[in-house]
Amino acid sequence: MIAPGHRIEGHTSEVRLVLQAPTLRELYGQAAAALAEVMCVGSRPASGTQPHEVQIEARDAAALLVDWLDELIFQVEQTGLVYPAPEIRSASAQRLNASMTGEEPIEWKTPVKAATFHDLRVEEDGDGYRAVVVVDV
């Protein structure tokens, strides 16, 4: 099985997130961690924040990955917190349920506008899932 992980690759004007994980649930978790890494340098627990639930549906795993990242971007913009480690309660190619607890960024870095469909792919092989998604920064 593939070990869960992610890396952030350069693109002339945007940022490419390269993700891998043995399950879709962990893949979506890696996406959240990678996004937070783009947006800020480190984070710490924020006092007084309560977890909240989100549910997302899409027509395929790639579209769901884009929607998931867009949800995280929206939450960051609304709360001023980042979400590097949401608890993904359940995940399939069409649906994701997560419990989100915001953290306070130590230093803001790169604002992210949206996730794109450009070069987007989520592929499954015998070892797990690999995905690429470009975010507009």
Place this chain on the structure above:
Amino acid sequence: MEPTGEPIPPQILHAKPVPVRTGEHTWEVDQTFRPDMRVPVKVFADPVLIEQIGRDRSLWQLVNVATLPGIVHAALGMPDIHEGYGFPVGGVAGTRVSDGVISPGGIGFDINCGVRLLVSELGIDDVRPVVEPMLHEISRSVPAGFGRSRRKFSLERRQLDSLLDHGVPWLVDEMGFGLHEDLHFMESGGALPGARADQVSERAKVRGHDQVGTLGGGNHFLEIQVVDAVYDERAAAELGLREGGVTVLIHTGSRGLGHQVCTDYVKRMDAVMMRFGIHVPDRQLACAPFSSKPGQEYFAAMGAAANFGFGNRQMIAHMVRGIFARQFGESKGHLRLVYDVAHNTAKVERYDDEELVVHRKGATRAFGPSSPELPAPYRGLGQPIFIPGSMGTHSYVLLGTDAARDVSLASTCHGAGRAMSRTASKHQVHGAELRRQLEASGIAIRCPSNAELAEEAPSAYKDVDRVVEVVHQAGIARKVARVRPIGVLKG
């Protein structure tokens, strides 16, 4: 609408286009390069820029744009073009209103990201001694960055809808933010025809209601500048520019509201385009016939987001005007709006008896002196165009030409254009060192994060002098003046 063919094999789809020089400043990729192209690709560049452009996938992305149903003439690349998502940044495409498509990715997430220039009667000696405290005041009034500060100003829902429907005229007439004369000096008078708030999602409105008057992050900025070179004395005088005079440049867009409009409609078109028989080589080029329900609804929502972008720059200008007036007095400190131009829009324009949807993504409309759309003072002169350089370098003021209408769908470049990724830039440039360098060269700077500062380092961009020289020599804009920053508030 002409349907697109079936997807083509990957080895053909991903072939690297090699442009052929067709003129002093023009390069082309022939329509025969790939079987799904409907028009050729045409790029304005010199040999140095075309070599830089060839390092990323911007030409491949232009080839993909050339496949869109209803595209006419050519998929156009400006000299500052670089790889984006779907469309390249610096790409222009005209599609027929009658049977062509509209693609939200051809406008981008930051709908009506744009630039406005204000000019004062002040000279550098008036402003230089107080630039630091003034920049401090501006940074207190104009929230910058992302997630850092709650906004100063919030619109009620009915007010937000009015701004989305009616644009800057509503902001001036009903809210008193700015001067009535400002309305003459904005592209489309600060209100795009056909804009409809009811086509903008609830989530977009939640994101936008408290973002009017905010700079945002990334490459957005506000600069206090001084005119340091004049290339056309008469034209510069008509615009109110004189060597040593002080100007203010504001670069921002429609913020989270615009991002959400693009997100909503890319998703929607991705889901429905197969129904119209459309296949695109890059999913981010998702599109629908302009005349279809999703096409028309996107156009109305995009217009509303563009109005929000004009309104955002209007509100920021209003706050900066207040700070200048308090510092120098109402009369001496007055800032007159030279013009406000959009970089990311789709507009219906008529060319040779045909109406086209002109997608400009990271490109500036460049109407020439004979355009009836220009305000009376600029008829016979041309539409003002502002080309910001990278942070800390100079920017240019240009004018549109009538020739641009024939060769570039009345479009020109929009900036220096990135040449290096943000990650590479951060590895090569340290933010703290860059801050020291800028300050040592006489530029006051406000940017809360050194990491963000490094991403926008001048070395990450193409040479703005070269980009501007190409559009000037190619005749798709002409140089009037150059300005350099003395104070920068970075978004």
